[in-house]
Amino acid sequence: MRNQFFTKGQKFSVGDPMTDTLWDSYLPEKFQTLSPFQWTPISVIERTWKYLSADGVTSVVDLGSGVGKFCIHLSLLSNHSIDILGLEDREELVSLSNSLKVNWETPNVEFRKENFLKEFPVGRSHYYCFNPLYETMKGSHSIDSIKQKSAIQFLKDLQSLKQNLLLLTPKSKLITFHGFGGNFLPGFRVVVKEEISGGEYLVWERE
Template sequence: MTDQIWDSNLPAKYKSISTYQWTPVQVIEFTWQYLQTQSVSSILDLGSGVGKFCLYLAKLANGNFPIYGIEDRLDLYKVSESLKTKLKLEGVVFNHEDFLVNFPFGHSHYYLFNPLYETMKGNYSIDFEKEKSANLFLKNLQILKSNLLKCKTGTKVITYHGFGGSILPGFRILMKKELELGEWMVWERD
């Protein structure tokens, strides 16, 4: 699998931002290598976008554990559901919901590819439907940290290009790897 092959399945308007918005295949494969060494009851991608991380991980994991994605943009949720059908993948469930409002507790592992980036004023936005401001970003970051702090001891959070911040209270860093495309980390709830 390559990013170009994956992107060929996307609607045109999402291909151009793929490099900036969807997890690269190389990072998903690296994450899969790590997860094979873990006891995983389930993994959830917070801000799953078009479902690339979840769908390719489901192909690699081949039913070893359930994979979930949560996305608050209806259009992206619909793309992920469509791709799941097109690619005939099982073991992955997508939900159309805002994880900042209804946090999905209970997973052994969470994945974050800087899901709060969309509230910052920056390049390569998915769209301009979300309000963008530094204050909103900081407010959402606090909500995310507060929810992650409520996770049970031993919960792992895997980040690629961070979660929006540099310190995750109540968590310790288990692994930190500088991949060719960016920083990948594993945090564990103390």
């Protein structure tokens, strides 16, 4: 099990700088091609850890964790010092994430097959998402065709996400890359705004 994906990837030695090409090489080919559009870039994960390490982080939730890239690499950067939870509603991606978790030896990362719009995990200090509602948009580079794509569905999901985020306690943080699906988040203020890897990177604080 441990070598299921490592044998497919490029050779990696501890201390070598991590790159997207290297990390993605451990993925099945069909998921490698989606990486520029669906999985968080290494530079964004590194920026996130730089922010989190100075912000009193205790736990992180990735809303729509995909293949687990953000969670697993963040765990490595943090030297496994924080609890990290990835929520993903595709069984195939959860299974892949758990295999990669074993290979990268990140036991403090947990992946669950859950829809965060219906089962939202409150009580964490920080949340992260990379345009988590993209799969309901009529765009290209989708993971699959399972989810219904329509403007009505997107707006419905966006409203559900906003309502869930209002459950967060004051001072909780939401970190977004390429947005959360909207431009305005009631009950939050922006504390960081940057451009990274061709996308907008924001940190929102619950007021």
